[in-house]
Amino acid sequence: MEINSETKLDYLFLLLSHLGKTVYLQKEKEKLQDDFLSSITHEVRTPLALIRGFAQVLLEDDDLYEKNKKDFIRTIYKESVKLSNMLDKLSFLSKLDRGKLLLNKSLVEPERFIKEIIENFYSSADERGVSLTVSSKGEIPSISLDTEKMRMVFQEFFRDALKVTGRNGKIEIILTSTDKNLKIELKDNGKGIPAEELPFIFDKFYKVSSLDNEEGTGLGLVLAKRIIEEHEGSLTVKSQEMKGTSFFIFLPLYW
């Protein structure tokens, strides 16, 4: 094949555009890492400000009322738990992203599995006057799940649902199945999520305003979605302010 100057130019052009693309992708990657680091720094600063601030007050002020002392220590404790939860979740997410977290699946009966998790939430639900029910529509086949990781997903949903439902609130878990999928609807009649917030609720560190969630890390839903996706499933949401929210988990029955 004859290589003329025109071919050489084409080749050079291709090489340069490839190089440009690589540099662009590298820059994008670095930007994403910078943004992520900046988000973490931002999220850590507020709990740290509280821990440092209240600890300083406790150390410096001898005239504190016993009631204040307890309250400040409680805040320090809660904020440190929050920080530790955040770090656990970040480490978990990082392992997921790097493909380092393998699923350890076993066959479970979905309704029984969810009922076992929900048992730990009955007393908090009772205290708040919230009803918590699990039901199945039709026959539900067994499904292969990593029970430990899926337990985290459901715990996250139940905790959030309890926070947004007031007295006489209702949380329903409805299971249905098609030929290919298991659909789990987690429905509450709580405050709902404002429409303008819906596109962001699965973003890292996004905190849904209606949750008014002091302990929230803004990582729970991200983690839930990632775990479901690891199971080749999907997570969607429908919500109406003041009427409630439904999260839908779709999991393949055979994979």
Place this chain on the structure above:
Amino acid sequence: MKGKTILVIEDDFNLIKLITYILKKEKYDIITARNGEEGIEKVRANNPSLIIVDLMMPVMDGYKFLMKLKELSLSHIPVIVTTAKSDEAELHKVLSMGIKAYIKKPFDRKFFLEIIKKISPL
């Protein structure tokens, strides 16, 4: 004797509690708001001598609050921004909006009070 009134606008309930405690101990009168919108109402109703505002808040954030303040010709009230942001460019942007100072979280109580007392002495 009635002290000077400081308006604290912050969405984190515990930070409001901490800042209120620190400033009340120094004999400042404190009023609080959980977002910029509520903050504007409190400015109008109470005419504070200083405003401490967080940047990241729901409903109306610190930036929009500062713009609204200007729009309502209330920029004569000194403003201090508290922020968990550490990006220098972002902080310069806030400084250019006419605020007196910014305080990065987490902050030292002594440093925090020095700034407050300098801008709004009792």
